[in-house]
Amino acid sequence: xxxxxxxxxxxxxxxxxxxxxxxxxxxxxxxxxxxxxxxxxxxxxxxxxxxxxxxxxxxxxxxxxxxxxxxxxxxxxxxxxxxxxxxxxxxxxxxxxxxxxxxxxxxxxxxxxxxxxxxxxxxxxxxxxxxxxxxxxxxxxxxxxxxxxxxxxxxxxxxxxxxxxxxxxxxxxxxxxxxxxxxxxxxxxxxxxxxxxxxxxxxxxxxxxxxxxxxxxxxxx
Amino acid sequence: xxxxxxxxxxxxxxxxxxxxxxxxxxxxxxxxxxxxxxxxxxxxxxxxxxxxxxxxxxxxxxxxxxxxxxxxxxxxxxxxxxxxxxxxxxxxxxxxxxxxxxxxxxxxxxxxxxxxxxxxxxxxxxxxxxxxxxxxxxxxxxxxxxxxxxxxxxxxxxxxxxxxxxxxxxxxxxxxxxxxxxxxxxxxxxxxxxxxxxxxxxxxxxxxxxxxxxxxxxxxxxxxxxxxxxxxxxxxxxxxxxxxxxxxxxxxxxxxxxxxxxxxxxxxxxxxxxxxxxxxxxxxxxxxxxxxxxxxxxxxxxxxxxxxxxxxxxxxxxxxxxxxxxxxxxxxxxxxxxxxxxxxxxxxxxxxxxxxxxxxxxxx
Numbered sequence: 001x002x003x004x005x006x007x008x009x010x011x012x013x014x015x016x017x018x019x020x021x022x023x024x025x026x027x028x029x030x031x032x033x034x035x036x037x038x039x040x041x042x043x044x045x046x047x048x049x050x051x052x053x054x055x056x057x058x059x060x061x062x063x064x065x066x067x068x069x070x071x072x073x074x075x076x077x078x079x080x081x082x083x084x085x086x087x088x089x090x091x092x093x094x095x096x097x098x099x100x101x102x103x104x105x106x107x108x109x110x111x112x113x114x115x116x117x118x119x120x121x122x123x124x125x126x127x128x129x130x131x132x133x134x135x136x137x138x139x140x141x142x143x144x145x146x147x148x149x150x151x152x153x154x155x156x157x158x159x160x161x162x163x164x165x166x167x168x169x170x171x172x173x174x175x176x177x178x179x180x181x182x183x184x185x186x187x188x189x190x191x192x193x194x195x196x197x198x199x200x201x202x203x204x205x206x207x208x209x210x211x212x213x214x215x216x217x218x219x220x221x
Numbered sequence: 222x223x224x225x226x227x228x229x230x231x232x233x234x235x236x237x238x239x240x241x242x243x244x245x246x247x248x249x250x251x252x253x254x255x256x257x258x259x260x261x262x263x264x265x266x267x268x269x270x271x272x273x274x275x276x277x278x279x280x281x282x283x284x285x286x287x288x289x290x291x292x293x294x295x296x297x298x299x300x301x302x303x304x305x306x307x308x309x310x311x312x313x314x315x316x317x318x319x320x321x322x323x324x325x326x327x328x329x330x331x332x333x334x335x336x337x338x339x340x341x342x343x344x345x346x347x348x349x350x351x352x353x354x355x356x357x358x359x360x361x362x363x364x365x366x367x368x369x370x371x372x373x374x375x376x377x378x379x380x381x382x383x384x385x386x387x388x389x390x391x392x393x394x395x396x397x398x399x400x401x402x403x404x405x406x407x408x409x410x411x412x413x414x415x416x417x418x419x420x421x422x423x424x425x426x427x428x429x430x431x432x433x434x435x436x437x438x439x440x441x442x443x444x445x446x447x448x449x450x451x452x453x454x455x456x457x458x459x460x461x462x463x464x465x466x467x468x469x470x471x472x473x474x475x476x477x478x479x480x481x482x483x484x485x486x487x488x489x490x491x492x493x494x495x496x497x498x499x500x501x502x503x504x505x506x507x508x509x510x511x512x513x514x515x516x517x518x519x520x521x522x523x524x525x526x527x528x529x530x531x532x533x534x535x536x537x538x539x540x541x542x543x544x545x546x547x548x549x550x551x552x553x554x555x556x557x558x559x560x561x562x563x564x565x566x567x568x569x570x571x572x573x574x575x576x577x578x579x580x581x582x583x584x585x
Contacts, residue, residue, distance in 0.1 A: 122335035125295055126349035126400065127324040136348065140339045216380040217338040 001187065008175060009191055015089050016171040016199070019164070020157045023096035027157075028150060030101040034060070035108025036134055046120070046130040060102040068160050071095050072167055092169030096160055104153045111145030112138050144215035151207025155200050162196070172196055241309075242270035243404055243436045244294055249303035251289055251460075263289040265460045267303070271404070271453075276430050276437045278451030278468070280444070280483055286460040287440040291406050294438060295327045296320045308403055325353055328397030332409035334389040336381040342392045343368065343377040349399040367395040371425065387418035394425060398435075405429070407439035411446055419443075423450045444483045448472070448547050456480045468548040473517045474577060492556060492581070496540050500582040508583040510564035511540065515577035516553035525574055526557070533570055535563045558584060 034056070040046040041053040066074070072095040079094040080086045115138050123133045139146070162173020172192050180189025249267040252260040263286045271277045281287040292298040293305050296312045305312040310323055336345050343364050350360045368374045371391040381389055390410060397405055407426070411419040427450050429435050441447065447454050447468060454471050456464040458479040464471055475481045492500070492511075500511065516523065529535050542555035559567045561583070571578050 116333075116335070118331060118333055118335040119337060121297065122329070122331060122396075123348075123352070124297060125324060125327075125329040125406075126352060126396070127321040128349075128352045129321060132352050136351065137337060141337055143339065214339070216340075217382050 001191070005188060005191070008179070008188075009172075009195060012170065012172045012175040012192075013195055013199075015169075016158065016161050016173075019089055019092050019096060019161045019169065019171055020154060023093045023100055023161075024150070024154050024157055026093070026097045027100035027104050027153070030097075031104030031153075032108055032146075034101065034105035036112060036138070038105060038109040039112035040130075040134065040138070046133060060105055063098065063102040064106070068095070068099050069163055071099055072164060076167075087168035089170045092161070092164035092167065092171070096157060096164065099160060100153055100157055103156065104150065107149030107153060108142070108146055111142040111149055114145055115141045144211040144217075147207060147211040147214060151204060151211070154203050154207070158196060158200055158203070241273070243273045243308055244271035244438060245269070245304075245306040246290075246293070247304040247306065249290075249293060249300045249305065251286075251293070251298065252301050263460055264293075264300075267460075267462055269455055269462060269465070271436055271438050273436055274430070274434045275453055276426070276439070276451050277453045277455065278447040279438070279440045279455045279457055280442065280447050281440070281457035282442060282479075285457045287442075287457050288408065290457065291408050291438065291440045294404070294406055295324050295329060325349070325400040326403045327406060328400070328402035328404070329406040329408065330390065330393045330397050330410045332412045334381070334386075334393045334413075336389055336392055336396075338381055341378050341380055342373055342384065342388075342395075345381070345392050346395045346399055349396060353400055363399065364395075367398060370398070370429075371395045385418070386414050387421055390414065390418075390422050391425065394422075394429070398429070398433075402435070404436045404438060407437060407441075409441055410439065412441065412443065416445070419445065420449070426450055447483075452548060456483070469517070469550050469552070472547050473515055473552050491541065493541055496556075496558075496584060499584045501584070502582060504561050504583045505585050508561050508585045509538070509558035510561055510567075510583055511556060511558045511581040512564070512567065512571075513579045513581055514553075514555045514557065514571055515579070516544070516551075516555070517577065518550055518552075523574070525571070525576065526555075528574075529567065529570055533563075533566060535559055535567055535570075537567070556581070 037047065038053060038056060038060070041049045043050045063071075075095055075098065076086045079091050082094050083091045085091050119137050119141060120133055123137045128136065161169070161171050162176070165171060165174025165177055168174075172195060176189050176192035179185045180192060246267050246269040249264055250262070251264040252262045255261040267290065269290075279287050279290060289298055293300055294307060294312065296305075296315065300313050303313070307323065307327060312320065312323060315323060337348065340348065346364045346367050347360050350363060355363070364377075365374070368377050371394055373388060373391050373395070376384060376388060381392070384392065393410070405426075411422050414422060423446060426437060430437055430450075439446065439451070451468050453466065454468045455462045456471070456477060456479055458477070463477040464475070464480050471480060472484060475484060496511065501508075504510070514525075516525075526537050526539070529537060537557040537559045540556040540558060542553070544551060544553040546552060564580070568578050568580070
């Protein structure tokens with residue numbers, strides 16, 4: 001493998017990591033409160049607002065059911081508004097974030113709903129406010145589940161990021177298509193796939209390990 | 222609002238004259254919307270007063286409404302009608318923020334402990350204090366006191382998953398006492414524990430009641446809990462209180478069928494099957510009368526049957542019996558049979574000796 005190829009792979013890996021890290025971070029900033037709200041705003045719950053809950057649910061589902069490549073193209077005007085351009089790595093972060101936020105919200109909603117309602121009742125019984133219940137009971141108790149959900153979301157983002165090559169987003173997927181496929185360099189294709197496998201593997205084992213460390217429900221050692 | 226630390230040293234000690242009850246339910250009714258649109262009545266016209274410093278137990282079968290009843294006291298449920306007065310305030314009418322404040326003086330413990338799995342024993346106990354806005358140093362000092370009180374000082378850094386059921390409930394008790402409540406609510410707190418652990422948790426609750434003068438309202442379906450720590454009892458059935466009073470009085474002279482059923486499996490109250498199956502309402506020629514004798518307090522250990530034989534010449538067959546203790550007072554039950562023609566004389570003799578009698582039937 002030539003030094004030139006290695007440089008290309010290293011660059012693309014950097015682009016992919018940048019896109020995924022930034023979009024995962026921003027998507028979590030939106031997805032976490034949204035997920036908490038979805039989990040606590042049903043009828044008779046802490047922040048009961050059944051109608052808002054239903055509408056948000058529909059919006060989340062709609063976003064999640066739009067195929068990613070269509071989302072990328074459909075929101076180009078919005079991307080230009082936010083990123084100032086519709087091509088390049090920074091522009092790719094916008095659709096990645098929009099695709100990931102509702103996904104993360106659903107995963108966090110699921111993790112929060114797993115928390116024993118008895119704990120909420122106990123917290124109410126000693127005088128906690130709904131916000132205190134969220135911050136001191138629900139999120140800490142759901143943390144192992146939230147970490148596993150975020151791990152899943154990051155792995156999905158690695159896959160999605162390969163598609164943004166279509167709008168000049170760069171990254172490993174772009175490299176694989178342009179060199180591996182269009183210039184017929186199977187060794188480049190292979191290298192891209194191997195790097196992606198290693199990345200996914202690394203993300204998954206870090207996430208698993210962190211979740212296990214945070215989970216005090218089972219005895220360790 | 223942060224009162225000085227110390228268990229309950231800042232509160233007046235128990236008054237000798239019975240004060241205004243600390244918890245009073247007045248004409249409480251509660252209906253839930255049912256599945257088919259028909260409202261379901263959980264509680265009807267409940268009147269209940271918990272005197273300051275007492276331990277009052279509410280016993281009932283599952284579905285009798287006891288869980289709803291205890292949750293009314295700290296406002297987790299709102300009554301459909303009636304008043305819930307705790308320490309002078311009508312809990313049912315308080316706005317949310319005032320209710321949250323009031324809840325700090327009402328501790329609660331649960332059947333399944335409801336501890337945070339992500340927090341250690343000490344951190345669980347600290348939670349109500351964090352919520353109430355105490356500062357770090359106060360929290361640390363208070364948590365240490367509470368750990369010592371429940372005997373878990375050496376387990377402070379253990380997570381709930383590393384503790385036994387009894388230890389978890391001790392953490393639950395310490396957490397409930399953190400904000401120095403005036404009342405402790407116990408929602409089937411020992412129902413998930415084995416008998417030995419139950420005993421130790423009940424001892425701890427008794428100690429807390431004794432030493433801190435804390436009023437305890439507990440609900441349970443277990444007779445043993447009432448017998449061991451309650452001083453007063455209310456029997457609840459179908460959303461109504463059917464019997465209420467001093468534990469010893471209620472259980473040695475039960476009036477209601479449900480109360481008797483809770484005594485049912487208690488020692489000495491079960492008739493041997495061969496007697497039970499032959500029991501009839503009407504006497505027949507040469508039949509024997511089956512009498513249950515209740516010995517209360519000082520008479521519990523009197524050799525009364527020996528006296529009956531010696532002074533009256535009536536020989537009684539013992540069918541079953543036991544001597545036990547309720548609320549710390551001895552209490553005996555004996556089921557005997559005597560010849561039909563001697564039964565009136567026997568009853569007269571027993572009653573004269575201050576014993577309770579009940580004719581259960583006749584056997585041929």
